[in-house]
Amino acid sequence: MTTTVIRQADVAIAWDAAAGQHVYLPGADIAFADGRLTFVGRDYAGPAEETLSGSGLMVMPGLVNIHAHPSSEPMNKGFTDEVGTPGLYNSSLYEYLPIFRADAEAVPDCVRVALSELLLSGVTTLADLSMAHPGWLDLLGESGMRVCVAPMFRSARWFTRNGHVVEYAWDEQAGEKALAEALTLVERAEQHESGRLFGMVVPAQVDTCTPELLRDSREEARRRGVSWQIHAAQSVSEFHEITRRHGLTPIGWLHEQGLLAERSIIGHGIFLDDHPSTPWHTRRDLDILAETGTTVAHCPTVFARRGITLKHLGRYRRHGVTIGLGTDTYPHNMLDEMRLAAYLARTQATDPRSLTTTELFEAATIGGARALGRDDIGRLAEGCRADLVLVDITHPMMRPARDPLRSLIYAAGDRAVRAVFVDGRKVVEDGTVLTMDYPAAAAHLHEAQKRVEAEVPRHDWAHRSAEAIAPTTFRWR
Structure with missing residues (x-):
């Protein structure tokens, strides 16, 4: 030794x-x-x-990143910088997320690019929320990072036919099958020869999973002693969909189902019952998050691009809500994400004291570690x-x-x-x-994006070109 x-x-x-x-x-x-x-x-x-x-x-x-999508987001650079669907409150999820997707050949390069950027910005532990893909665990092992493998599963996919109504194509059996496959992947991750992989249970979104799938997945997470994460309160459309279905806010409904606790993580958690864009007749969501010990994974960049932000990070902290940070989108630069988190918190509060750098660093280290159930990362202490x-x-x-x-x-x-x-x-x-060829992966991704761009009209509901959806900064002459 x-x-x-x-x-x-x-x-x-x-x-x-x-x-x-x-x-x-x-x-x-x-x-x-x-x-x-x-x-x-x-x-x-x-x-x-x-x-x-x-x-x-x-x-x-090392910094702890509890929410990222390395297998897809690097492909979106140049596509989704300035897009948001007007008829869906400027979210990019429902209209654009399904059409700008890396093909199978490009996924490993997406992962290498994202993980390289994360390492270069000081991230040593990452929660990788991805759909399962071939060679995933060995690729993460190759990176040298400590990775919480978080294979997503769901009962439905969302889509829009017109840019202002979100619809859902349901397949409940497929959701249950995907949960079983995800649990197998979590077990394999924990047995990986690198010794740096561990797992998390992740039903993809609050609006794409049946109540049964959510309860089954939460029970499996408890039984296995791992964390549980879900995207929730991430769009106005989702907020309205859940209140329509259940008469409760997304946070209120998850709480009613018994799904929120200290090892629960809410991806984003922006649209609470007192957010200016979603005023509801209750004012309980922030209390629920604090009382249950639920962590909010805060990823400001992806929302700031669309004029959306959490209201506001300092308020959540003062209320006793545990905060972790993530890089939901490119660039996968944790230090940039931290800087933006601080500035948005202060501008939303109109108060430079609303969020301190002390609190920000805690979120990026021990807040994330706590959410992942780890007391041996995110701090410099003997035994860690x-x-x-x-x-x-x-x-x-x-x-x-x-x-x-x-x-x-x-x-x-x-x-x-x-x-x-x-x-x-x-x-x-x-x-x-030192562990991956970042420049080569980025070069491969540049070529792969041309393939994706050519396929955009086939996937888009209105059969538009990528240039029609996301015009370049200047026209090419």
């Missing part, structure tokens, strides 16, 4: 167990062996087969996994570095990330992903 020591880091973001919070620790030594941290403090005097200089570095825990991010605090965009985390989030971003370790293995060095 080889012990590696980072000596005399300028600063570490260490975990103060007594206070239950992160702290700045200057002059820190960090030691790790066999994938775990063995020392976080000063003046390490133990064995050291390998020593790294911490001069000019900030060492922080050796998931580390080394930040160059001498980078010009980090200077001045009176408060280095703020300099990282609000100024330097991923440009200052020097190296990333997962389980003590270096997976990023000097801006290069």
Whole structure:
């Protein structure tokens, strides 16, 4: 067992167990062996087969991303930057999501591009919400990341024939079969030779699953001791659909079904009963989320593109709601997502104090870890996994570095990330992903998008071209 020591880091973001919070620790030594941290403090005097200089570095825990779709979203760059269906409250889900899809050949490149971007921005743990695809687990193992495998399943697919009505094609037996297949994948993930994969149960959306499928899936998650996540309160159309079906809001209905608890995660959770776009006769949704210990996976970028945002992150935090962060869309850059989350929270609150950087970093680390049922990630403490991010605090965009985390989030971003370790293995060095060929995957994806673009008229309800749906910034001459 080889012990590696980072000596005399300028600063570490260490975990103060007594206070239950992160702290700045200057002059820190960090030691790790066999994938775990063995020392976080000063003046390490133990064995050291390998020593790294911490001069000019900030060492922080790897970020925890609890909501992403790596197998599809990278393909959407250039397609969905500025689209939203006017007749469906500017959501892009129902009209555009089904037509801009990576084909089977492109899926591995989508995954490699997304995971590379995540690693480069300091993410060491990811929840991958994807439909099952060939070679999925081995591809995740290859990446070097710690991944919560979250195969989605559902009883219905949504579609629109006209751009203002959402319809559902139901197949309840297919949903039950897909649940069984997802559970098998979760078991395989936990047995994977990499040792870094684990699982989650994910009925895809609140409006595409039968009550029976939701209850069965939640019971399986409880029985297996894994987390359970669902997309809910993510669009105005969905809010109206659930209130029409059940006379309750999406959050209220999930609660009535007994589905919300500490290991439950709501993907997005924007349209509550007191949101300005969905005013309802109750004012209980925020209380329900807080009282049940449910986590909200907040992914601001994908909604901000369509003029939509949660109202507002600081309010959720003050109400006692657990928050985790995700990168629902491209770019899969967690530091960018954190910056936008902070700015949107403050503009929505019209208050610069509404969300602190302390709370933001907690959401990106221990908030996400808690949602995944892990107390061994998202913090630098002895016994935790050796998931580390080394930040160059001498980078010009980090200077001045009176408060280095703020300099990282609000100024330097991923440009200052020097190296990333997962389980003590270096997976990023000097801006290069060591486990995957990011440039090659991006080049393949560029070619694959041409195939997808050619197929758009066949999948679109109005048989429009990609250029008609999403015109380029300037016309090509």
